[in-house]
Amino acid sequence: MAANKPEIGEFELIDRYFSALAASEDGALGLQDDCAILGLPDTEDLVVTTDTLVAGVHFLPETPADAIAAKLLRVNLSDLASMGAGGRAYTLSLALNENATDAWLRAFASSLQRDQETYGIVLVGGDTVSTPGSETFTVTAFGSVPKGQGLRRGGARPGDQIYVSGTLGDAALGLLALQGKVSDVSRASREFLINRHQYPQPRLELGQNLLGVATSAVDVSDGLAADLAHICAVSRVGAEIKWDQVPLSNAAREVLDQQPELMSEVLGGGDDYELVFTVPTAEAGEIEGLSGKLGLELTKIGRISDDTEHKVLVCGSDGAPVQISDAGYRHF
Amino acid sequence: MAANKPEIGEFELIDRYFSALAASEDGALGLQDDCAILGLPDTEDLVVTTDTLVAGVHFLPETPADAIAAKLLRVNLSDLASMGAGGRAYTLSLALNENATDAWLRAFASSLQRDQETYGIVLVGGDTVSTPGSETFTVTAFGSVPKGQGLRRGGARPGDQIYVSGTLGDAALGLLALQGKVSDVSRASREFLINRHQYPQPRLELGQNLLGVATSAVDVSDGLAADLAHICAVSRVGAEIKWDQVPLSNAAREVLDQQPELMSEVLGGGDDYELVFTVPTAEAGEIEGLSGKLGLELTKIGRISDDTEHKVLVCGSDGAPVQISDAGYRHF
Numbered sequence: 077m078a079a080n081k082p083e084i085g086e087f088e089l090i091d092r093y094f095s096a097l098a099a100s101e102d103g104a105l106g107l108q109d110d111c112a113i114l115g116l117p118d119t120e121d122l123v124v125t126t127d128t129l130v131a132g133v134h135f136l137p138e139t140p141a142d143a144i145a146a147k148l149l150r151v152n153l154s155d156l157a158s159m160g161a162g163g164r165a166y167t168l169s170l171a172l173n174e175n176a177t178d179a180w181l182r183a184f185a186s187s188l189q190r191d192q193e194t195y196g197i198v199l200v201g202g203d204t205v206s207t208p209g210s211e212t213f214t215v216t217a218f219g220s221v222p223k224g225q226g227l228r229r230g231g232a233r234p235g236d237q238i239y240v241s242g243t244l245g246d247a248a249l250g251l252l253a254l255q256g257k258v259s260d261v262s263r264a265s266r267e268f269l270i271n272r273h274q275y276p277q278p279r280l281e282l283g284q285n286l287l288g289v290a291t292s293a294v295d296v297s298d299g300l301a302a303d304l305a306h307i308c309a310v311s312r313v314g315a316e317i318k319w320d321q322v323p324l325s326n327a328a329r330e331v332l333d334q335q336p337e338l339m340s341e342v343l344g345g346g347d348d349y350e351l352v353f354t355v356p357t358a359e360a361g362e363i364e365g366l367s368g369k370l371g372l373e374l375t376k377i378g379r380i381s382d383d384t385e386h387k388v389l390v391c392g393s394d395g396a397p398v399q400i401s402d403a404g405y406r407h408f
Numbered sequence: 409m410a411a412n413k414p415e416i417g418e419f420e421l422i423d424r425y426f427s428a429l430a431a432s433e434d435g436a437l438g439l440q441d442d443c444a445i446l447g448l449p450d451t452e453d454l455v456v457t458t459d460t461l462v463a464g465v466h467f468l469p470e471t472p473a474d475a476i477a478a479k480l481l482r483v484n485l486s487d488l489a490s491m492g493a494g495g496r497a498y499t500l501s502l503a504l505n506e507n508a509t510d511a512w513l514r515a516f517a518s519s520l521q522r523d524q525e526t527y528g529i530v531l532v533g534g535d536t537v538s539t540p541g542s543e544t545f546t547v548t549a550f551g552s553v554p555k556g557q558g559l560r561r562g563g564a565r566p567g568d569q570i571y572v573s574g575t576l577g578d579a580a581l582g583l584l585a586l587q588g589k590v591s592d593v594s595r596a597s598r599e600f601l602i603n604r605h606q607y608p609q610p611r612l613e614l615g616q617n618l619l620g621v622a623t624s625a626v627d628v629s630d631g632l633a634a635d636l637a638h639i640c641a642v643s644r645v646g647a648e649i650k651w652d653q654v655p656l657s658n659a660a661r662e663v664l665d666q667q668p669e670l671m672s673e674v675l676g677g678g679d680d681y682e683l684v685f686t687v688p689t690a691e692a693g694e695i696e697g698l699s700g701k702l703g704l705e706l707t708k709i710g711r712i713s714d715d716t717e718h719k720v721l722v723c724g725s726d727g728a729p730v731q732i733s734d735a736g737y738r739h740f
Contacts, residue, residue, distance in 0.1 A: 124499060214535070
């Protein structure tokens with residue numbers, strides 16, 4: 077009952093653009109069956125996550141196909157990372173409109189192919205439909221963890237140290253740069269920030285190395301304060317973080333020097349896809365070693381408290397609490 | 409970067425409408441984590457499928473929430489059925505717009521709850537986002553089959569009998585009735601056909617009983633001829649089906665008596681979600697017994713041939729080939 081007659085059937089579309097992405101996995105059944113088959117060793121738990129991106133809501137309409145595909149896959153991989161899972165496979169649902177030209181589809185599929193190689197995952201199934209509205213993309217990603225070992229949000233304990241990977245705020249500032257809201261920044265910094273917005277780096281290797289070390293973890297998708305609040309709510313603890321210890325990139329510093337009011341974006345902006353995690357104080361040395369091993373900054377930004385209201389308290393350099401204007405972007 | 413400020417946050421929305429759907433499954437982690445955890449006995453393969461429905465494309469915009477939820481879940485369960493899998497769990501991605509009122513969300517969730525009980529499945533995760541366009545719904549469903557036993561499309565052999573469950577064409581005629589294109593039919597028949605369109609019956613029990621019996625299976629989603637063509641293509645065989653042996657409901661007969669030209673909808677219309685499957689002639693007795701056991705008509709409609717062009721040939725009562733105007737609805 078499609079309103080528009082198809083220019084190309086679903087099976088031709090799969091053949092032309094997507095079959096190659098499933099070629100290495102027998103269980104994908106060549107994308108020719110109704111289902112895929114996933115085996116799993118009985119020493120592992122399957123970890124499942126799903127995320128949807130809508131044009132104009134989760135990315136600007138003019139975003140290149142390459143960047144949409146990368147973000148779609150990587151935000152899901154970031155969820156796997158936050159549980160300490162390794163990536164294995166994914167399904168892909170595309171609701172496409174007239175913007176999905178041959179060139180667009182080729183760029184989209186090529187981007188997925190590159191990420192499959194980088195992250196060791198494979199397409200196992202999907203659905204392709206037409207939409208009269210905004211393009212809508214859903215990935216369901218599958219990973220695995222040793223049975224019963226997955227990192228969770230509920231294990232943080234008072235006294236645990238809070239760490240974050242990489243730098244925060246780049247993605248939010250990159251979006252503002254694309255929207256013309258960042259003035260007076262070097263071209264290199266601008267490109268760095270936009271790249272951080274469009275091509276998040278899921279911290280899969282870090283997550284797997286945190287198994288048995290971290291007491292809780294979450295990826296920063298809604299904003300540092302909001303995501304840490306999820307850990308606090310589920311763990312029934314509080315958190316205190318120090319504003320001036322939040323790790324910033326040089327590009328972000330360059331922007332904040334000119335527009336210090338944008339610091340709230342760093343704490344509340346989201347889309348960083350770094351990991352925030354908690355570790356007992358005794359494991360601090362382990363984290364320093366891990367930072368060196370992975371070549372990834374891991375910065376201590378605060379500690380878990382026994383606050384019975386399960387709040388996230390942000391303190392300035394003088395130790396006094398700071399008000400954040402927006403406690404994190406709330407989707408929908 | 410949502411255009412509209414949310415009236416209700418994603419976490420409140422999950423709490424209010426969807427948490428109850430995940431309550432019975434520990435691995436859903438109360439829908440409070442980024443991922444769900446699925447264990448699986450090592451005697452089973454996990455079977456995965458995903459389907460997306462878009463308002464105005466896959467269902468009429470005025471369709472009640474209850475029927476949308478039912479169809480969304482059941483078209484996925486039908487895919488599991490076609491592989492002989494039992495249902496276990498599902499994830500749910502919702503891209504919602506202003507039509508998603510409190511009453512709408514309650515009706516949608518209640519419908520899912522009823523189907524969870526009927527089909528023995530449970531919600532384990534999802535994503536909820538806003539869309540400026542058409543509502544878009546994606547379910548990824550998980551089932552399991554004994555290791556290596558899943559029904560496939562590629563096993564049909566020349567000489568195999570072709571069977572179909574239930575009756576065909578009801579859903580296509582039900583859609584036409586909703587669109588005012590069916591004249592002169594009794595109210596009871598009209599309601600029967602619309603019900604068949606809105607509330608498909610996934611044949612999970614049949615599928616599981618076909619393990620080790622059927623050589624191939626597919627569910628009728630694109631239309632009998634088109635879906636059987638998938639079996640032919642993957643199995644590298646042909647098929648001959650007899651027009652006058654295709655099982656029809658009394659309601660469909662009532663419509664066809666008045667509008668015989670709609671017979672092409674029965675063969676090409678799709679959305680029946682019955683199973684078409686092939687069995688070696690020696691197993692015919694097995695199928696008759698199964699029909700009695702399940703209380704479900706299983707009708708022999710033709711046979712697999714060795715046609716090297718892998719075509720589906722539809723023959724009239726005189727045995728001569730019949731031309732079908734539309735070889736099945738092609739989504740997208």
